[in-house]
Amino acid sequence: MIEAVGLTKRYGKTVAVDNLSFTVQPGRVTGFLGPNGAGKSTTMRMILGLDRPSAGQVLIGGKPYAQLDRPLRTVGALLDAKWVHPNRSARAHLQWLAKSNGLPDRRVDEVLDMVGLTKVAKRRAGGFSLGMSQRLGIAGALLGDPKVLLFDEPVNGLDPEGILWIRKFMQGLATEGRTVLVSSHLLSEMALTAQDLVVIGRGKLISQSSTTEFVERSTENTVRVRSPHADKLGAMLIDKGFTVREDSDGSLTVSGALSDEIGDIAAGSGVVLHELSPQRGSLEQAFMQLTGDSVEYHAELAETGK
Amino acid sequence: MTLLAVERIKLFSTRSPWWCMLLALGLTVGLTAIIAANWDGSPMPVMGAVFTHTFGLYVIMVMAALAVTTEYRFGTIKSTFQAAPDRTSPMIAKAVVVVLLSALVGLAASFGSWGLSWLLADDTSQLALSSGNDWRHVAGVGLVFGAGALLALGIGALVRQTAGAVSIILVFALVLENVVGLIPNIGDDIQNWMPFLVAQKFILGDPDPSGIPDGAGPPAIGELSPWGSFAYFAGIALAIYIISLVVVKRRDA
Known part of the structure; x- marks a missing residue:
C-alpha cells in the first residue's frame, strides 16, 4: 500500500x-x-x-x-x-x-x-x-x-x-x-x-x-433526438425542466433526461421521432473539463488571496 | 561488500574506463620511452623515468569523473539511489573501486616507465631504486593517481556533467595553475599552493642530488616536504569529495 x-x-x-x-x-x-x-x-x-x-x-x-x-x-x-x-x-x-x-x-x-x-x-x-x-x-x-x-x-x-x-x-x-x-x-x-x-x-x-x-x-449523458416536430418537442422538454440544445442539422441534444422519458413524452403528444439515441460524453472531454476546472480554481484562489 | 561488486560491474561493463586506462598507461609509458631513448650524455636519473606521469594523471582523472557523470547523464544514478537510498554508501563504494583501480594504473604506469627506461637508456647507472627517495619517485605515482581520482569523483558528483567536470579539471590543472604565476608580486606565492603543482613536488621533489648535474634538477615547488605535499593534495581531494557526498545526499537526484 x-x-x-x-x-x-x-x-x-x-x-x-x-x-x-x-x-x-x-x-x-x-x-x-x-x-x-x-x-x-x-x-x-x-x-x-x-x-x-x-x-x-x-x-x-x-x-x-x-x-x-x-x-x-x-x-x-x-x-x-x-x-x-x-x-x-x-x-x-x-x-x-x-x-x-x-x-x-x-x-x-x-x-x-x-x-x-x-x-x-x-x-x-x-x-x-x-x-x-x-x-x-x-x-x-x-x-x-x-x-x-x-x-x-x-x-x-x-x-x-x-x-x-x-x-x-x-x-x-x-x-x-x-x-x-x-x-x-x-x-x-x-x-x-x-x-x-x-x-x-x-x-x-x-x-x-x-x-x-x-x-x-464526470461524463455528461445526453440524448440525441431527431423529429419533424422538433420545435414542439423541444418546447415540451424545456417545460419539463430538461436542457435542450438545437444543433445545426435541426436535431436536438437533451441533457438531464433518459431516452425513455423523452420517448414517453413524444408518444403522449403524438410527436413522430426519427431518432432517439443516448450519447455518452467522451472521456477526454470530461477529463479536460475536470482538469480545466482545477486551473480556474487555482486562478480564483490566487485572486481572493490578495 | 556487495556495493563494491556493484560498482565493479558498472565500471567494467562499459568500454570507456578501459580506453581511459589504456590511454593513461600508453601516454605515460610511451612518452617515457621517447625520453629514455634520447637521454644522451649523462646517466638517466630515476625521476627522468616518471616526468610524464602527469599526462596519465589527467586521463585517469577524466575516467574517474566519467564514472560519476555518466550515471547522471544516463539516469542510472536514480536506479543506484533506488537500490541504496542512503546514497552515501554507493558513492563511497564507487570511490573505493575507482581510487584503487587508479592507484593500480598509476603503479603500472610508473613501474612500466621505469622498466622501459632501464631497457632504452644508454647509461642506467643511476636508475636503480636504491633509496627511499627513488622509491617515492616511482611508487608515489600510484598514490597521486589515487588521490587525483578521488578529487575527480568529487568534482564529477558536484557538477554532474561530463563536459563541465572534464573542463574544470583540465583547465585548472593545465592552464590556471600556470597562469596564476603571472600575477605580479603574489603570483608565485599562490602558485606554490596550487594542488597539482604541489602533487608534482611529491613525485619529483628533493631528488638524490648525486645523479643530477648542477642546476639541472626540477624547480623546487612550494614550501612543504614531499610527503607534506602529498598530504596537502590528498587533503584537498578528500575535502572536495566529502563536500560532494553532503551535496549528493541533500540534492534531488
Missing part, C-alpha cells in the same frame, strides 16, 4: 505538487491521471525518495522509502525506460541492479525471460527500440519480486501491440495481489487498465475513486 499525506514540492515559487494526499490499494491497478505537467512524475520521484518533499510524506507499507531494507525487494519502479547506460548490455544492467540488493544472478535470467528479452540480453541497451527499452525497464522493476510497483507513462510511444502487452502485464501483477500505480495523461487508456483512479491537476488532488465511478460522475 502507498500512502501520501500532504505531499508538497516547491521549486522556488512554483508549486509542482500541492498538499497531495491519496492512498493506493493492493490487488488493484491504480491509475495516476493528470495532464502533462500536473506533477505526476514529481510525485513518483518523491515516493521513491529521489526528490525530497518540501512538506508532507509518503509511506510504503507504513515506512518512508529511505527506511526500507533492500528496497528493490519491496518497491519496483519504471520511471524512464531510457535510464540505462547505452553501452552496457541489458544483462549487465540488470546484473548490477540485482547485486545491489543481494538478489541472485538467476533472478536476472528469470526477469529477462518474463519480458521476452532473453535473446537480446547480451546486446547493448542503447540499440534497443522504445518497446524493448520499456521491457528492460519492467524487467528491472520486477527484479526484487516487489509488492509495490510504480510505472510512469509506460505506454507512451508504444505501438498497439506493446500497449496491450503492458496493460495485460500490469493487470496480471495486480491480480497477484501487488500494489500497482500507473501514471498516464490519457483517461481512455486508464479506463481500460485501471480499477481505481487518482486524478490530479496542477499538483492538487481532483478526485480519488474507482474508475467506473469517476467516468460516470
Whole structure:
C-alpha cells in the first residue's frame, strides 16, 4: 500500500505538487491521471525518495522509502525506460541492479525471460527500440519480486501491440495481489487498465475513486433526438425542466433526461421521432473539463488571496 | 561488500574506463620511452623515468569523473539511489573501486616507465631504486593517481556533467595553475599552493642530488616536504569529495 499525506514540492515559487494526499490499494491497478505537467512524475520521484518533499510524506507499507531494507525487494519502479547506460548490455544492467540488493544472478535470467528479452540480453541497451527499452525497464522493476510497483507513462510511444502487452502485464501483477500505480495523461487508456483512479491537476488532488465511478460522475449523458416536430418537442422538454440544445442539422441534444422519458413524452403528444439515441460524453472531454476546472480554481484562489 | 561488486560491474561493463586506462598507461609509458631513448650524455636519473606521469594523471582523472557523470547523464544514478537510498554508501563504494583501480594504473604506469627506461637508456647507472627517495619517485605515482581520482569523483558528483567536470579539471590543472604565476608580486606565492603543482613536488621533489648535474634538477615547488605535499593534495581531494557526498545526499537526484 502507498500512502501520501500532504505531499508538497516547491521549486522556488512554483508549486509542482500541492498538499497531495491519496492512498493506493493492493490487488488493484491504480491509475495516476493528470495532464502533462500536473506533477505526476514529481510525485513518483518523491515516493521513491529521489526528490525530497518540501512538506508532507509518503509511506510504503507504513515506512518512508529511505527506511526500507533492500528496497528493490519491496518497491519496483519504471520511471524512464531510457535510464540505462547505452553501452552496457541489458544483462549487465540488470546484473548490477540485482547485486545491489543481494538478489541472485538467476533472478536476472528469470526477469529477462518474463519480458521476452532473453535473446537480446547480451546486446547493448542503447540499440534497443522504445518497446524493448520499456521491457528492460519492467524487467528491472520486477527484479526484487516487489509488492509495490510504480510505472510512469509506460505506454507512451508504444505501438498497439506493446500497449496491450503492458496493460495485460500490469493487470496480471495486480491480480497477484501487488500494489500497482500507473501514471498516464490519457483517461481512455486508464479506463481500460485501471480499477481505481487518482486524478490530479496542477499538483492538487481532483478526485480519488474507482474508475467506473469517476467516468460516470464526470461524463455528461445526453440524448440525441431527431423529429419533424422538433420545435414542439423541444418546447415540451424545456417545460419539463430538461436542457435542450438545437444543433445545426435541426436535431436536438437533451441533457438531464433518459431516452425513455423523452420517448414517453413524444408518444403522449403524438410527436413522430426519427431518432432517439443516448450519447455518452467522451472521456477526454470530461477529463479536460475536470482538469480545466482545477486551473480556474487555482486562478480564483490566487485572486481572493490578495 | 556487495556495493563494491556493484560498482565493479558498472565500471567494467562499459568500454570507456578501459580506453581511459589504456590511454593513461600508453601516454605515460610511451612518452617515457621517447625520453629514455634520447637521454644522451649523462646517466638517466630515476625521476627522468616518471616526468610524464602527469599526462596519465589527467586521463585517469577524466575516467574517474566519467564514472560519476555518466550515471547522471544516463539516469542510472536514480536506479543506484533506488537500490541504496542512503546514497552515501554507493558513492563511497564507487570511490573505493575507482581510487584503487587508479592507484593500480598509476603503479603500472610508473613501474612500466621505469622498466622501459632501464631497457632504452644508454647509461642506467643511476636508475636503480636504491633509496627511499627513488622509491617515492616511482611508487608515489600510484598514490597521486589515487588521490587525483578521488578529487575527480568529487568534482564529477558536484557538477554532474561530463563536459563541465572534464573542463574544470583540465583547465585548472593545465592552464590556471600556470597562469596564476603571472600575477605580479603574489603570483608565485599562490602558485606554490596550487594542488597539482604541489602533487608534482611529491613525485619529483628533493631528488638524490648525486645523479643530477648542477642546476639541472626540477624547480623546487612550494614550501612543504614531499610527503607534506602529498598530504596537502590528498587533503584537498578528500575535502572536495566529502563536500560532494553532503551535496549528493541533500540534492534531488
